[in-house]
Amino acid sequence: MPNSMQQIRLHFDVHADLAQSAYQALDTALEETGFPVAVFETDEKNAVWTVSVYCGEDARAQVSTAIKSVMDSLGVTPNIGEEALADENWVEKTLQDLAPVHAGRFVVHGSHDRNTVRPYEHGIWIDAAMAFGTGHHGTTAGCLHMIGRAMKRCRFFNALDLGTGTGVLAIAIAKAAHIPVLATDIDGIATRIAMENARLNGVGDAVTAITARGFSHRAIAVRKPYDLIVANILARPLQTMARDFASHLAPGGTAILSGLLPRQRARIAASYRLQGLHFVHAHYRDGWMTMEFRKP
Template identity: 40%
Template sequence: MSDKVDSWRVTLPCTRAEAEAIDAADDLVIDAVLMTTEEVEDDRERWRLDAYVEEEPDAALLAALAALVPSAAGIAPVVTPLGAEDWVAMSQAGLEPIREGRFVVHTSAHPVAAPPGGRAFLIDAGQAFGTGHHATTSGCLAMLDGMADRAFANVIDLGTGTGLLAFAARHLWPAATITATDIDPAAILVTRDNAADNGIDALHLIVADGALSDDIAARAPYDLVIANILAGPLISMAPEVAAIAAPGATIVLAGLLDTQRDQVVAAFAACGCTLERVDRRGDWTILRLAAGTTRYVPTRPIDPKGRDGWALDL
């Protein structure tokens, strides 16, 4: 290692539940690349949080990181100076390729070839959620892969993150119109760059809060709606998601814990949707629903700040 300190790593122990909460969060305001790793296979208590930063971490950053992992209370973080290596690549060194059906997802640190008849996607960890390494994203890949024999013409990926699920849809249904949206402009920029890296073209990229956008409405109705977000937003967004779905459309939902499944299903059932399939992965659940036989019309205007009055029991 060079004597020149180019970046820093902060390491703290954590539990699997804490790691999954960190991976799923889309509102963290910590200026660091965060990586969670299972240290002992199938041990819910033996996980690790690594945070990579370009400047020496100060007390405020250390406190913010400690707040993410309450189980590590009283344990001093390990702060390691790093040399001039590419520190983002180092943060991805432990992200082994993920294989789901015909798809394999890998980082720059672990390049792999596509499986026969399948597709490999290069998705590096960075500013957006959705590298395929979280159970919700990999579960969505599996759900989409299982629908390869269906025909979809107009697909939307709400909360696209890195763009991975939109890319998978493009591979499975090459003639379809594919729209990818995210509330975070940075995620749309990441999706654009990832699309270029993977040779994906003809995507409509939209910065939007949920499904409330004139651009989204103009392209509706969609016969496949994908929303890998979180349970609370999914519940509040149920009327607007149902409203952009074509009659009988397929709706894939993820980002929810199994304990939150009934509340999410109830919110969409109130909008005419019925549950078709459940894929449970650890504590996380992926749902496939069918929209009603007639297009849903919200019973009242949807306020983007308040939306509907669904409450989420944690």
């Protein structure tokens, strides 16, 4: 194989507490390069996750520097490993090793597992891509579980998916509730992928994806109030945006928040209680926590 075709994988291990923060920070740092970033649990017993970046040989030093800089900002010195990859589609190869994820009646699967979805389940076809959310992360699966739980209790009509990634949550809502969903992400690549996945799953007419930071986009204001808002991001922005969640929720509306660690429960609950939202339920999966709040 010519050297110009050689791909490598730079990888390092992190504790579950830092997995999503490391992934998102590194993905942002490498956004302009287009190098794919992936994160998967590799040792459930010891709560170890592996973060990987795929790039060409000539970008090895650039990526290594980015990894060290990002992890230094998180107070960690990474032990970076390297693997030379064959000339093949690494995304497809990785996906073949991922089993379908079951969360209530939702099943997130790749193209190779389309026939495993049973008639009473909502199948969501998501192949690995340059965006967060194949369903295998505890935060995504936790959101799906909580969405299904909330839908047993409430009938929703207008939903917002904040930080959509691959669009998996927006697609789940559109499929199960048959309602319009506005999906947003700060990453333009993610919103494009989310729309492609929505069309792939037959809900392209129901899901609208836009590139936006927080609640600042005019399209978000135009469609409010929402009776369901889901956000799988991180504790700090979720805490900062508590007032925005309250102002965009309809009376009786539900907010489902993830990207949280169990130790962050008290401060998130307090922030949303100050805005008049009532804590309803917390769900724990793979070391992560998803919380549900309701507006009176």
